[in-house]
Amino acid sequence: MQGHPIQGAMPGVEATTGSLGQGLSLGVGHILGARLNGFDYRVYVLLGDGECEAGQVWEAAMSAAHFRCGKLHAILDYNKYQETGPIAREMALEPLVEKWKSFGWYVVEANGHNLEDILAKIRQVQLIEPTGAPSIIIAHTVKGKGVSFVESDYTFHGRALKPEQAEKAREELDAAR
Ligand SMILES: Cc1ncc(C[n+]2csc(CCOP(=O)(O)OP(=O)(O)O)c2C)c(N)n1
Ligand SMILES: [Mg+2]
Structure with missing residues (x-):
């Protein structure tokens, strides 16, 4: 599979992406487009915590509240790491719940x-959709969950496993099922 998805090259990929920070804006656009076309669907956006270091995320957050995108639901994969190290060192996000609340979002x-x-x-x-506030679920996770030597080493972010490491990873994941 491609590292960065290209629209039309893989089934189910609706936008060419890869530059972090664009997804939430796309989600806001889908909600506004639905409104113009008389549709009433929900939009879910999955965000990375390192991705939230991108300024565009916060422009989108601001606009989602302004345009009362109650059917926009973000899920933030808060694994505390990005590609080059811990979030707290690279660009701290805390206090994260308070940040999203101050942008007009409903946060759990x-x-x-x-x-x-x-x-x-x-x-x-979903229960608070009628208020017009967009919502975000801050999901606490562990980067590389389930593979012991990956959990403890963020540099696996951009590295393929060697064949013997892949075998060990499979064994650990199978054992946990
Ligand atoms: C604008 C932009 N800057 C840098 C990168 C390179 N990059 C790819 S993934 C990544 C880290 C993303 O971290 P996070 O969002 O926390 O993702 P996860 O921990 O889920 O892998 C970076 C910096 C990129 N794709 N886009
Ligand atoms: Mg992360």
Whole structure:
């Protein structure tokens, strides 16, 4: 698969992306487009925490609240790391809940490794759609979850596993099922 998806080259890819920070703007655009065309669908956007270091995310956050995008639901994969190191060192995001709230968003936190919890939080945020506030689920996760030597080494972000490492990773993931 490509590292950066290209529209039309893979099924289900609706936009050419790869430059971090664009997805939330795209989500706002989908909501506004729906409004113009008389549709009423929800839009979900998955954000990275390192991605939130990009200024465009905060322009989109501001506009989503301004345009009352109540059906826009973001999920933030808060794994505390980006490509080059810990978020807290590269560009600290805390206080993160307060930041999103101050931008006019409804914020809940979840255990990002627990699908029951994520589903419960999705149901919770749907209830506040009529207020017009966009919502975000801050999902606490571990980068590389389930593969011990990847969990402890963020430099795997941009490195392929060697064949023996891939084998070990498969074993660990299978054992946890
Ligand atoms: C605008 C831009 N800057 C830099 C990069 C290079 N880059 C790719 S992934 C990444 C880190 C992303 O971190 P995060 O959003 O936390 O993703 P995750 O931890 O889920 O891998 C960076 C800096 C990029 N793709 N786009
Ligand atoms: Mg991250």
